[in-house]
Amino acid sequence: MAQWEHFSHGSDIGIRGKGHSLAEAFEMIGMSLTALMVKPEEITPQEVVKAEIHSDNLDFLLYDWVNRLIFETATKHLIFANFQVSLSQDPPRLLALMSGEKIDPSKHDLGVEVKGATFTELKVQKDNGLWLCQCIVDV
């Protein structure tokens, strides 16, 4: 089933998404990223943002996806709790609708700011019938 989690790194932290489809795994890694900053259950989806990403391969598509979400949070102070991703592997391309709200310290239990995705432990692969994507993010 679709799920997200965090995993350990010496100084930073790993984000991971799993799903029946690659699109679902990308949605889940979005949740994993959100959960570093704000508890997803505290977010009321109020604003919708669109993203369209074209990359050279699936690894770059994941890297660009995570960085796009970080960029939206950094510049618009938006945090997302809902992701609808449609994705093609060849050519690697992603369309997404993200819904969320502006960060509000009086409402949200805040975690850490995320600086960027890294290629450390970056993986996009199918494992026992489930798609998995992950990377370490610098916090």
Added chain:
Amino acid sequence: MDIRLLEKVSNYEWHVAPHQAMKVPAIFFGSEELLKNMDEKAYQQLCNVATLPGIVKAAFAMPDAHWGYGFPIGGVAAFDPEEGVISAGGVGFDISCGVRLLTTGLPKTELEKVKDKVIARLFKKVPAGVGSHGVMILESKEMDRMLMGGAKWAVQKGYGLEKDLERIEEHGQMQGAVPAEISPHARERQRDEMGTLGSGNHYLELQEVNEILDETAAGIFGLKKGEVVISIHCGSRGLGHQIGTEFLKMMVMEAERIGLFLPDRELACVPIQSQTGQSYLGAMRAAINCALANRQIITHLVREVFKEFFPSLSLNLVYDVSHNTCKEEVHTFQNTTKKLFVHRKGATRAFGPGHEELPVEFREIGQPVLIGGSMGTGSYVLRGTKESESTAFSSASHGAGRQMSRSAALKTWTSGRKLVDELAHQGILVKSISDRGISEEAPGAYKDIHEVALSTESAHLANKVAFLTPLACIKG
């Protein structure tokens, strides 16, 4: 780390001879205790750095080194300008992240009377944490001026004093910055982030000079036992992060294209003389200026708050050091003197006595080196030595260094609130908008700062000058 993998050269220096693709040795500095507790990945990462083209002498790990991405945090590597490479991962995402130290001349006893009010005002005045924004909006042309001018730009805008500039590396303004290399996305991320602290391990801390370990140097640095000093730890904010992100991908692609074999993609690098290498240098130097300006603006905000409580005090800058950089420097090694590009990823520059880059008043004793510790233990001030040049291209430790991952810290200290209460019981007031952030930054998640400082001194990287203990801290 399995220390049987290392050849013991002295009690504080351990070598790995070049093997497989390594071009130079990997050298670890630190006590046996620190090395035993260092993670295996730091070993692998340092050996990987030693394989990079054009690396000279050795790949070095400072006593506070730990697992990073590509380079270990605490890694130092110098490259030949013609044959060497430059690596975005070898600098890090938070370009020019660093620490600055201010003296106040205020006895600790005087601060204690109003400490809760002072820290509350600072917490209100200095933006910190996820989603925070700064005191100004920088549009394109002013952004260019900031990217060229660094702390000098900030002083010209009224944030700080002209005399501050001499107490900042590069005299407050990094030369060679090319704002045209900064992407629209990087500019957009920085638009409202000037004068913000950020989060993670960044902090603004009021400290007491607890112990003087070198009277002469402490006197020259203006440090007096029992007085309050202020440390500011932060970097180039969203602009630096975005530059790191963009160039890392560019370098991964280019390294593949030119057939550069890399044992780890995160080590992505390009020849210094390549177009991408030169673009990165121009962008990174502009990001260094952004970090210097950022710390300068925060300094101004801190001074404003102190003026409210102590109108007659002058807050003087001891020094501002960056610990995520790649700088072109002249070094002497193997009987030759030449320019090198020195990557310091989580390592402080530590020029020794006589270095012409230093302010005149520091030339006798060497550069102040600031090792920032956790909010519960303390920090050290050291100074560069004559030996630091021949030891590791004038480099030293930058912090306590994590010994526990963030996830493990969150499991160990489940309540940030409880930690805050415990620290308050010890007399240390902590303010943060992030309960989780406090747990992740728990003092127990870091190595023993005393062991790191002792190792730094014993390995001849820098000599101890003073020990500072926390009184109140703002965590991002």
